[in-house]
Amino acid sequence: MSRIANADPEDAPTVLLVDNNEMTLMRLKEIFRQRDFHVIECNDGDKAVDEYILHNPELVILALDIPTLDGHLAALEMREHGGDSRIIFSSPRRLTELSTQAMYSAGAVAVVEKPITKSVIDDIWDAVLGPIPEAPGLEDMDKLYPDDELQIGEIETESQLPPLPLPLLPALPVGEIVVVSNNPKPKKKKIKYFFLLIVLSGIGFLTSVYFGLVPI
Incomplete structure (x- = not known):
């Protein structure tokens, strides 16, 4: 004022x-x-x-x-x-x-x-x-304004710095290597059919024995 x-x-x-x-x-x-x-x-x-x-x-x-x-x-x-x-x-x-x-x-x-x-x-x-x-x-x-000069210098230095590189991903430790098998797992449907076939064969065998078709 x-x-x-x-x-x-x-x-x-x-x-x-x-x-x-x-x-x-x-x-x-x-x-x-x-x-x-x-x-x-x-x-x-x-x-x-x-x-x-x-x-x-x-x-x-x-x-x-x-x-x-x-x-x-x-x-x-x-x-x-x-x-x-x-x-x-x-x-x-x-x-x-x-x-x-x-x-x-x-x-x-x-x-x-x-x-x-x-x-x-x-x-x-x-x-x-x-x-x-x-x-x-x-x-x-110039010596009476050290803070101003320092601040300007810091701003200029920061603006001229190259971009920081991306951080490297850490290597996986030994013992944690995952092996993927090429052999596919058997399907559940095939297992069911296999057991059903065994059961039917057993029933047929017992029936034959009962009627005397198969000597024991």
Whole structure:
């Protein structure tokens, strides 16, 4: 989210205020409106870089602990884009050391501690109007995104892999070889006829003996 305060950007310098604390934004907006600045506000790092590219402000007040893209990386992306903007980091006291390191890395002109007052801005104004320092952190920007590069590399590697071969079927163990006989089994009907023939022959023999046709 971003907001633009009332001022004529053609006649007034522009300041980009980046913080996710509404009270801080309100206080900074009042300070710079008194200095006749055209004020643009936003509350996350990605949006801040977009607004910087769109409006090319003369001054950026950038919180270190902001969502989507922290202040240090946002400042480096602004410096990489170019322009003559002065960058000031703002942070609570617990992050002062990190803010100072980010200031030297991104070539910022100053660090201010929250809560920010008009007198704090007055005290650093000479540094704001001075030369813009170099940004040595630009040389290390690739090292600041190792996770993204690793993820892209993994995706490309997976897409180039050949298809996996089908798994080989296991060999049959010895002793389980099945032998199929070529001799067909006798049919049940033939067995029945054979037994019937024996029974009939026995009956005929007994009948002959009974009538004396066959001597015993």
